[in-house]
Amino acid sequence: PKTNVVFLKVHKSASSTVMNILFRFGETHNLTFAFPLNGGSQLFYPHHFMAKFVQGFSPGSAPQFNILCHHMRFLHPEVQRVVPSTAIYFSILRNPVQLMESSFVYYKGTSSFSRARNLEEFLHEPYRFYNPKIADSHYAKNLMTFDFGFNPDGDVTPKRVHLMLKAIEASFDLLLISEYFDESMVLLKETLCWDLDSVVSFPLNIRDSSTRSPLSDSMVEKIKKWNRLDWEIYIHFNKTFWERIDRDIGRERMQREVRALQQRQAELAEICLQGKGSVAPKEIKDSSLMPLQFGSAKILGYNIRQGLDKKTERMCRQLVTPELQYSSALYKKQFLQKLQ
Known part of the structure; x- marks a missing residue:
């Protein structure tokens, strides 16, 4: 299996679920994560990424981190200073229509959205609300473009679009699509040579x-x-996604793989979860499994079944631990000697 991985965690694109997969794999295989300084949850986002944002980075030594997956604004040369050159780079995209609808709710408190009564009002006259000079304006326009490191306010010329797509293709080995999450996980599993349980979520x-x-x-x-x-x-990477599937896996085998993934997921839900799946925040019994409640969205969580044996409980807990809690637990584990 491949153990050096860079994941560009694009906002609001099922990226927290992917991060959980990477956390679990890294923990199971004792890999080192490129954590933000002092165990923060983002790599000084929205600044462009710099190697010095990583806890324990030393400029003189060879890149020594296996997994880089916390929120960052991508800058390839700086990322290369942190992870080995053999690393697989991947990200996940979402239809910008749903992405914007989600961002409006989640980032309602930001400068562009706070004064708009609803998304309709914002879109009717965006420049009444949106000012690109304000630090948090990137949540309101071309958020994926921004996360990939480009100017979200740039003119849309065929040349600019072409150069941007070429640059993304040059840096990334794999771009997944959140609308086809299961297919994406099968593709990820194939690319990284991981087993099925590693990509279940x-x-x-x-x-x-x-x-x-x-x-x-x-x-x-x-x-x-x-x-x-x-x-x-x-549009571009949705097309290349399916081309990649046709080239490397084929639709028939993909269907079989997706079925196997869904079956395993259902099995694990049966083993791990109380009730039928996700629950509202007020119904989460274990506060350590409570996801961050942010913006005006209600973020759902899970309850784990009682009476599981230690090993099963640990596996189930890994699957449902929200990213902030999981990240800080792994940070403590990795820098234990520092914190004592």
Whole structure:
């Protein structure tokens, strides 16, 4: 299995679930993570990534971290100083229409969104609310473009789009699509030579459907237009995603693999979870499994069955631990000698 991995954690794209998969794999195989300084949850986002943001990075030595997966704004030369040159680089994308709807709820407190009554009002006159000069404005426009390190406010010319797509292709080995999450995990498993259990997951950091709002056709068009660079990224890599599947796996085998993944997931849900799956925050019994409640979204979590044996309980707990708690536990483990 491949153990050197860079994951660009694009906001609001099922990336917390992917991060859980990487945390579990790293913990099981005793790998080192490139943690933010002092165990923070982001690598000084929204600044472009720099190697010195990583706890324990030393400029003189060879890149010594196995997994880089915390939120960052991508900058390839700096990332290369932290992970070995053999690392596999991957990320996950989401349809910019759903991404924007999700961001509006989750980042409601940011400068661009706080004064807009709803997404419709924002899109009707975005420049009434959006000021690119304000530090948190990136959440409101071309967020994927921004996370990949590019200017979200750039003019959309064919040349700029072409160069941006080429640059992403040059840096990344694999771009997954969150709308096809199971297929994405099969592709990831193949690329990293991991086993099925390594890529099984329960959806993390998802919100209660009561905050989801249906979008009219005209809203959809406005969102695409407003996030045109993101749309170009998404369309292009959605196409290459399926080309990759056809080339490396084939649709028939992919269907079989997805079925196996879903079956295993259902088995684990049966073993691990109380009730039918995710529950509202107020129903989470174990506070250490409570996900961060942020913005105006209600973020769901899980309850683990009682009476499991130690080994099973540990596995189940790994699957449902929210990223902030998991990250800080792994940080403590990795830097234990430092903290004593």
